[in-house]
Amino acid sequence: MHHVHHADHIRAHEDRPDDGFLLEIPGTLSICSIIYRPRSERINTQMIRPGKMLKQVLDSIFKKPATTKYPLTKANMPDKFRGKIIFHPERCIGCKLCMKDCPSGAIEIKKVGDKQFECEIDLGKCIYCAQCVDSCLKKALEATKEFELASLQRDTLKVVYKAADTPGDAGKASQ
Ligand code: SF4
Numbered sequence: 146m147h148h149v150h151h152a153d154h155i156r157a158h159e160d161r162p163d164d165g166f167l168l169e170i171p172g173t174l175s176i177c178s179i180i181y182r183p184r185s186e187r188i189n190t191q192m193i194r195p196g197k198m199l200k201q202v203l204d205s206i207f208k209k210p211a212t213t214k215y216p217l218t219k220a221n222m223p224d225k226f227r228g229k230i231i232f233h234p235e236r237c238i239g240c241k242l243c244m245k246d247c248p249s250g251a252i253e254i255k256k257v258g259d260k261q262f263e264c265e266i267d268l269g270k271c272i273y274c275a276q277c278v279d280s281c282l283k284k285a286l287e288a289t290k291e292f293e294l295a296s297l298q299r300d301t302l303k304v305v306y307k308a309a310d311t312p313g314d315a316g317k318a319s320q
């Protein structure tokens with residue numbers, strides 16, 4: 146076995162009599178570990194060849210970063226993201242299937258007039274599963290991409306969507 150001192154990089158010593166090899170990470174706190182792996186599965190402890198590395202570096206320069214600068218830039222949520230639920234009162238028929246299927250009791254539909262329904266969603270209770278959206282046969286509920294909904298006051302998390310006066314009115318939300 147070779148003893149390595151003051152080396153710049155990780156060294157693997159494979160000249161052991163058994164099927165293991167010694168991995169040594171030199172430094173102030175040297176770490177040594179014997180790794181037993183079948184010879185065929187041994188990890189490649191050698192550096193990536195400079196040519197290959199250069200290609201990776203150049204590729205990365207022209208690639209878009211995988212991360213974004215959120216919250217400094219706007220978060221671009223994917224389609225079908227399940228964020229804040231909104232209500233389209235003109236489509237609601239008051240069947241209350243959404244209320245029945247909501248696993249957290251976060252949604253309430255109230256009849257406020259002839260074929261007029263109001264919807265209250267408690268954003269503090271909602272788990273954003275969008276079950277209500279799937280359950281509604283009239284497409285009166287919709288999941289949006291809005292997710293910045295945190296509040297220090299619990300009562301501001303109750304959103305009321307008023308009944309529509311005229312069809313096509315998207316419903317005014319009041320909190
Ligand atoms: S929102 Fe949809 S599921 Fe809920 S009461 Fe209205 S029509 Fe029914």
Ligand code: SF4
Nearest residue numbers: 247271272274275277
């Ligand atoms: S998204 Fe889920 S938890 Fe929220 S109101 Fe709809 S069914 Fe209830």
